[in-house]
Amino acid sequence: MKYAVHTQLRRFLGTIGLDLADLFQRAGLPDRTWQETITLTPMAYYQFLQAIDSQLTDDQILALSDVANVQFFFPPLFAALAAQNGYQAVQRLVAYKQLIGPVTAQLTETTTTVAVHFDFIYPAMAQTRLALLVEQLSLLSLLRTGTRQHIVPLKIKSPVTYGAAIQDYCDVMPLASDDNQIVLTKAALQKPFKTENNVMWQYLEPTLKAKLAQLTAAASLAATIRKDLITAIPSGQFSIEAISQTLGLSPRTLQRKLAQEKTTFNKLLQETQSQLAVNYLQDFKLSNAEIAYLVGYAEPSAFARAFHRWTGETLAQYRKQLVH
Template structure:
């Protein structure tokens, strides 16, 4: 995914006492801040959240979560502020949230209340304290800014401690629980927004819809593993531990995430080795020994057996059939 990080937002983070350049470096993310953008996959984004979590203070977190400080940098937040009330604002925020990061928002509307739950796109990976509290505080700030009222949630819960400053800002004592929850009264969410701006919304809505449409297919955890394996296999460092370390998760989390997508690490390893092999065997400059080494097989005989299992043909047969077919196609 591509994230826009304006010079002004970079300055804002720097003024908080945080170095985005250093955080990116520690998270292993290429620094493209000079282009005012970041290109990250879900696991890189998660590592960045973890780095923020390590270095940010409660005071900095509150400033980072204050809508008036960041709405000019976040189009989905501006879209929410342009809504007629809190209910519409939440719907817009949830719709366009994927434009600013792989965090999912679930909203459950009951008779008198609305319940909000946050999760990382891969539920097996729990949101770090910074990320979760930031999301909860951001919605509280959004509703207060839009309505001009000191809206106080009925309930706030998470597995984390909040600290005195954050508790005072929320207005109620947060509960500690295994999961997270943010509950508002519907009567509070139906209050008109002072920030409602229909003309501006009509102007930016097409652009936001266009950005959503460019997300052609959702990245899966499986695609992340495959992409990592494609780079790791030729190097010889592609064990479960190697890949888990590479993307910044535990081996247990990696396996759980794959299970939720009905696959396993070994299946993805075999699939990637097969795709690499099918590409390499069509290169006449590579010997069978070299291909075997490049796709991570210790000996040629094992690779040859695997290749025949994948294709139903020997390597020589596969090559001959391929080039013969192409020869006829161009004759």
């Protein structure tokens, strides 16, 4: 699975003062800004979001979450705006969420409310602050844009911080929680959309369905192994023999199939360990020794050397950047 960084999105990032080449460098990704459409693996997309996360102000996050700014290069948002009401819009957005980026959404309904929860497609990895806020705020923006009314969520919560500008936009005090959720009343979601356009939906629906089918079919062995490694590495059971057994393959067959995809098991392992390390380093409650264990290193010193090899930075240098 790969996700596009479209030309229109790149231009929008430029309008809010972000240079794409600089973002790719910060993310540790090769400079591909010369390409008209850049595609990234889910893990590379995650690194890209982390790089953006450290550069954006809350006002810029709000601008990036405004569907008026981004609907035309994210067709699922355009399709949601063409819905009859907020309830139908949320259902469409959840159904086609992965066409926008490597994120899934789940609905939980009661008789009077609908709650939406967002996950990175590898749930073992925490969402970046940027990704989570953009998901929650763009959903709220979608509902307000569609109804032309000031929809206020019943509740909004997550593990990330909400700045004053974002709190003002939500118009409800966000709650600190290990889980993330935006809860809306069904009464608010039943309000008709002024942007309803059934002709546009009939045009978009076949294309969205086809793209979703392509995305599902394009899942490679490497992507499957990355997903397995995300959970296997913290458990300590991440040898090629263990992963091969999970997939019903011999280690030799697994390596041969990966060679056909122009990669190796060791390369995937190193990439995943690096990305897990970057994820865990966001949590200042975890010591370097604890993170070393979680990414598969028995010795913290060996982990420190590996991290420097992966990123060109020491652990201390990387963590220092996170607080500046």
